[in-house]
Amino acid sequence: MSENKNLIEGATGPWEIVLGLEVHAQVTSNAKLFSGAATAFGAEPNAQVSLVDAAMPGMLPVINRYCVEQAVRTGLGLKAQINLTSRFDRKNYFYADLPQGYQISQFEHPIVGKGVITLDLADGVSREVGITRLHLEQDAGKSLHDQAPSLTFVDLNRSGVALMEIVSEPDMRSAEEAGAYLKKLRTILRYLGTCDGNMEEGSMRADVNVSVRKPGGPLGTRCEIKNVNSVRFVMQAIEYEARRQIDILEGGGKIDQETRLFDTAKGVTRTMRSKEEALDYRYFPDPDLLPLVLDEAWVEKIKADLPELPDEKKARLIEKMGLTPYDATVLVADQDVAAFYEAVAAGRDAKTAANWVIGDFMAHFNKSGQDLKDFTITAPKLGQLIDLITDGTLSTRLAKDVLEAMVASGKTAPEIVEEKGLRQVTDTGAIEAVIADIMAKNADKVAEYRGGKDKLFGFFVGQVMKAMGGKANPAALNDLLKQKLAG
Amino acid sequence: MTIDLTRLTIAGARDALARGEFTAVELTDAALAAAERARPLNSLITETPELARKQAAASDARRAEGRAGKLDGIPLAVKDLYCTEGVLTTAGSHILDNFVPPYESTVTAQLFAEGAVMVGKANLDQFGMGGSNENSHFGPAVNPWRRRGDTTRLVPGGSSGGSAAAVAAGIALGSTATDTGGSIRQPAAFNGVTGLKPTYGRCSRWGIIAFASSLDQAGPIARDVRDCAIMLGAMAGHDPKDSTSVDRPVPDYEAGLEDGIKGLRIGVPREYRVDGMPAEIEKLWADGIAWARDAGAEIVDISLPHTKHALATYYIVAPAEASSNLARYDGVRYGLRVPGNDLNELYENTRAEGFGAEVRRRILIGTYVLSAGYYDAYYLKAQKVRTLLLRDFEQAFGRVDAILAPTTPGAAYGIGEKSNDPVAMYLGDVFTVPLNLAGLPGMSLPAGLSAEGLPLGLQVIGRAFDEGTVLKVGRALEKAAAFTGRPDVWW
Numbered sequence: 001m002s003e004n005k006n007l008i009e010g011a012t013g014p015w016e017i018v019l020g021l022e023v024h025a026q027v028t029s030n031a032k033l034f035s036g037a038a039t040a041f042g043a044e045p046n047a048q049v050s051l052v053d054a055a056m057p058g059m060l061p062v063i064n065r066y067c068v069e070q071a072v073r074t075g076l077g078l079k080a081q082i083n084l085t086s087r088f089d090r091k092n093y094f095y096a097d098l099p100q101g102y103q104i105s106q107f108e109h110p111i112v113g114k115g116v117i118t119l120d121l122a123d124g125v126s127r128e129v130g131i132t133r134l135h136l137e138q139d140a141g142k143s144l145h146d147q148a149p150s151l152t153f154v155d156l157n158r159s160g161v162a163l164m165e166i167v168s169e170p171d172m173r174s175a176e177e178a179g180a181y182l183k184k185l186r187t188i189l190r191y192l193g194t195c196d197g198n199m200e201e202g203s204m205r206a207d208v209n210v211s212v213r214k215p216g217g218p219l220g221t222r223c224e225i226k227n228v229n230s231v232r233f234v235m236q237a238i239e240y241e242a243r244r245q246i247d248i249l250e251g252g253g254k255i256d257q258e259t260r261l262f263d264t265a266k267g268v269t270r271t272m273r274s275k276e277e278a279l280d281y282r283y284f285p286d287p288d289l290l291p292l293v294l295d296e297a298w299v300e301k302i303k304a305d306l307p308e309l310p311d312e313k314k315a316r317l318i319e320k321m322g323l324t325p326y327d328a329t330v331l332v333a334d335q336d337v338a339a340f341y342e343a344v345a346a347g348r349d350a351k352t353a354a355n356w357v358i359g360d361f362m363a364h365f366n367k368s369g370q371d372l373k374d375f376t377i378t379a380p381k382l383g384q385l386i387d388l389i390t391d392g393t394l395s396t397r398l399a400k401d402v403l404e405a406m407v408a409s410g411k412t413a414p415e416i417v418e419e420k421g422l423r424q425v426t427d428t429g430a431i432e433a434v435i436a437d438i439m440a441k442n443a444d445k446v447a448e449y450r451g452g453k454d455k456l457f458g459f460f461v462g463q464v465m466k467a468m469g470g471k472a473n474p475a476a477l478n479d480l481l482k483q484k485l486a487g
Numbered sequence: 488m489t490i491d492l493t494r495l496t497i498a499g500a501r502d503a504l505a506r507g508e509f510t511a512v513e514l515t516d517a518a519l520a521a522a523e524r525a526r527p528l529n530s531l532i533t534e535t536p537e538l539a540r541k542q543a544a545a546s547d548a549r550r551a552e553g554r555a556g557k558l559d560g561i562p563l564a565v566k567d568l569y570c571t572e573g574v575l576t577t578a579g580s581h582i583l584d585n586f587v588p589p590y591e592s593t594v595t596a597q598l599f600a601e602g603a604v605m606v607g608k609a610n611l612d613q614f615g616m617g618g619s620n621e622n623s624h625f626g627p628a629v630n631p632w633r634r635r636g637d638t639t640r641l642v643p644g645g646s647s648g649g650s651a652a653a654v655a656a657g658i659a660l661g662s663t664a665t666d667t668g669g670s671i672r673q674p675a676a677f678n679g680v681t682g683l684k685p686t687y688g689r690c691s692r693w694g695i696i697a698f699a700s701s702l703d704q705a706g707p708i709a710r711d712v713r714d715c716a717i718m719l720g721a722m723a724g725h726d727p728k729d730s731t732s733v734d735r736p737v738p739d740y741e742a743g744l745e746d747g748i749k750g751l752r753i754g755v756p757r758e759y760r761v762d763g764m765p766a767e768i769e770k771l772w773a774d775g776i777a778w779a780r781d782a783g784a785e786i787v788d789i790s791l792p793h794t795k796h797a798l799a800t801y802y803i804v805a806p807a808e809a810s811s812n813l814a815r816y817d818g819v820r821y822g823l824r825v826p827g828n829d830l831n832e833l834y835e836n837t838r839a840e841g842f843g844a845e846v847r848r849r850i851l852i853g854t855y856v857l858s859a860g861y862y863d864a865y866y867l868k869a870q871k872v873r874t875l876l877l878r879d880f881e882q883a884f885g886r887v888d889a890i891l892a893p894t895t896p897g898a899a900y901g902i903g904e905k906s907n908d909p910v911a912m913y914l915g916d917v918f919t920v921p922l923n924l925a926g927l928p929g930m931s932l933p934a935g936l937s938a939e940g941l942p943l944g945l946q947v948i949g950r951a952f953d954e955g956t957v958l959k960v961g962r963a964l965e966k967a968a969a970f971t972g973r974p975d976v977w978w
Contacts, residue, residue: 055815101814282857287701
């Protein structure tokens with residue numbers, strides 16, 4: 001591992017943060033992990049609860065094959081080992097939103113073993129983070145404490161929803177790396193279609209393990225920050241928690257291993273339960289379920305059908321399309337954007353297409369707040385616009401205006417060019433006529449220019465452009481203007 | 488007409504119904520009248536006369552249309568561990584004494600699909616935990632049998648004591664039961680009736696309130712071997728809703744019943760000769776061996792060396808699973824709720840009041856053996872012993888086709904006689920629990936009377952999914968034993 005540039009300066013010298021993440025990712029599936037109940041977000045409370053989810057007497061879990069397929073797909077996407085035999089265990093604890101009194105999870109024998117994720121860091125640097133394991137488990141329901149003064153309401157819609165718990169090695173060394181890890185994991189899950197990654201809807205949540213140590217020293221005692229639900233909060237929580245631990249250690253104290261919560265309003269972490277209060281979950285194999293045995297050919301079939309993943313796509317864009325690593329990283333971060341880009345770039349200059357997609361197009365698109373598939377500027381429409389630049393109809397400057405008009409009106413670039421007469425003027429005669437007119441009206445300035453005041457060139461360009469409604473071909477205008485002013 | 492259900496079998500009733508000797512409504516009325524008379528036996532927690540009459544009338548209508556099922560019009564009692572749609576289902580406990588399921592267990596649904604009539608829900612030890620019925624919140628069912636010249640009320644065994652007593656007392660022609668460590672076979676033996684615990688996975692557990700998931704299995708209690716075969720045929724089968732139910736065809740169990748056992752090899756396990764076994768149990772077993780030999784079977788001495796560890800293993804595995812299975816009875820969604828100042832108090836109050844002493848004892852044992860630091864020493868070791876027990880049986884079944892043993896180390900005892908000694912009670916399961924741990928089928932059939940005039944049972948053990956052989960051997964022994972004992976009606 002290369003030298004860590006992310007050390008935090010303390011009173012006693014530099015400290016290194018050591019981070020591992022456990023991400024709970026909701027499996028994209030129409031039905032729950034062990035029941036046929038629906039999983040859609042935002043349903044009326046307790047509208048998506050089967051007899052199994054409510055843990056009625058005598059009810060039994062039956063594994064959802066599609067959820068298993070999704071877990072395998074995710075494992076393959078993380079370049080991880082797929083365990084052909086895995087097992088479900090019961091994690092026993094009492095809570096009002098845990099109807100069975102236990103969560104069905106995989107403790108000793110997870111479905112997916114070791115894998116790896118490549119982080120794309122800000123300076124174009126890549127770094128690998130190990131995946132320890134991925135296992136399938138049930139989500140719990142939701143306790144609502146704010147519906148009545150002395151009562152707690154329970155919504156079991158989430159009860160039994162399939163989660164993948166994805167555990168990383170303690171390989172990250174900064175909040176930035178943890179953020180990059182979450183973003184990259186989310187991108188991979190979205191490419192695979194195995195989790196929608198919507199953290200605000202609770203589809204992805206992270207438990208963050210934080211410890212600090214002197215560089216090269218032994219690992220420190222860690223604290224686990226539970227259930228953080230955005231990339232930003234994860235990064236804030238880490239910054240706060242690392243500083244808290246350093247302050248304790250530098251003050252001569254020691255870190256208690258404990259579970260903490262991140263208070264998003266105050267930006268601080270707080271004790272949730274200490275090690276002494278840690279629950280004994282009494283894990284044991286769930287006798288209602290047989291060991292999960294996968295057919296190797298089935299796994300191979302899933303592997304063969306995997307989509308192109310972000311790292312591969314990025315490599316291809318760099319090698320085959322000649323993009324810079326930065327452009328490629330930006331474009332592959334979202335599968336839809338990457339596909340959009342590739343549609344725009346097809347048969348066109350790859351770099352120009354990348355500039356337009358990453359630049360003006362993204363600015364308009366982000367402002368719209370829409371989904372890419374609903375946005376008025378489709379890939380063919382953006383392609384048309386670029387074609388008009390390529391064939392000289394539009395200058396880059398005009399094209400920006402046209403794009404803006406396209407967003408506003410929903411019309412195509414050729415329609416707008418036609419309507420507004422925005423076709424750029426390359427007819428030297430027409431441009432010369434305007435230049436002559438401007439020079440005549442500004443004889444004093446012409447004299448100044450000729451007297452050595454070069455900076456006035458821009459003034460003439462502006463005047464001519466203005467007079468021509470911005471339609472003059474910039475290169476032609478420059479050449480002609482220089483010629484005429486030179487006398 | 489009067490129909491004496493204590494003499495009638497399911498097969499006999501089936502034929503009589505087919506011949507039109509009586510109607511399902513008449514048969515059901517007789518059963519309901521018997522149930523009413525037998526209330527002192529407390530074998531039913533809930534009587535369902537309205538439902539029964541409705542089902543019986545529908546049965547007669549079906550028969551008139553020529554669409555009668557295999558159990559059409561047959562009055563059955565259903566152990567109150569089976570969820571029955573719209574009918575109170577208590578598991579014999581206070582914690583579920585207001586629970587009416589909106590769903591029907593797979594097994595009862597299959598029985599009803601064959602036309603069965605339900606006269607009521609049979610009494611049991613709470614959640615199936617117990618061997619005497621004294622752990623029922625509704626008071627124990629009482630054994631219809633009494634010691635010769637003695638009016639002491641005896642236990643019907645358990646946990647399916649109500650199921651067995653209802654059959655013995657002529658309230659029902661058969662009943663559903665469940666067997667986790669002997670809960671079908673022991674009460675069948677105590678009541679002079681026949682009970683079959685099928686192979687684990689043969690019947691669906693869906694809709695049956697769980698005690699210990701890896702051991703629980705549904706099965707019939709009936710008057711004779713043939714009736715068990717008929718009932719099992721309707722109860723067995725793959726259920727996609729139970730991942731542990733096995734997808735293999737259900738044979739016609741009645742078909743091979745009379746094939747005889749000539750040439751079959753029947754094993755006699757030497758480890759079942761436990762210290763202090765009463766002479767009359769020894770004698771019963773010897774009789775059984777002699778009957779088998781006389782019927783042409785070859786008797787083979789076999790060894791099941793890990794038998795002595797079975798009971799200890801069972802009393803780790805079963806409570807461990809129970810402690811987890813019963814966590815759902817928390818007062819939050821259904822059943823009893825005893826309020827408290829906070830969530831933990833709600834749990835504590837509800838579960839302390841809702842569960843009986845034996846259930847609480849087993850939850851505590853199970854929680855203990857699964858706890859960090861004890862798991863390896865208890866639960867994990869028990870699972871290893873379980874594997875060894877299974878291997879014992881597999882090796883034995885390489886040499887024999889069935890195994891013959893007593894069902895219990897003694898006859899029924901008086902209510903209250905053992906209730907302060909849980910260990911003595913657990914010892915009564917010594918011959919029955921090994922099968923549950925190994926998942927194997929076993930049947931108890933009445934084979935003789937004790938010196939006090941109480942019925943004693945012989946147990947036939949078979950290979951996994953070889954209920955056919957178990958029934959065939961049971962039938963041969965039944966013929967030889969010619970057990971005709973009936974309890975005198977004193978109630």
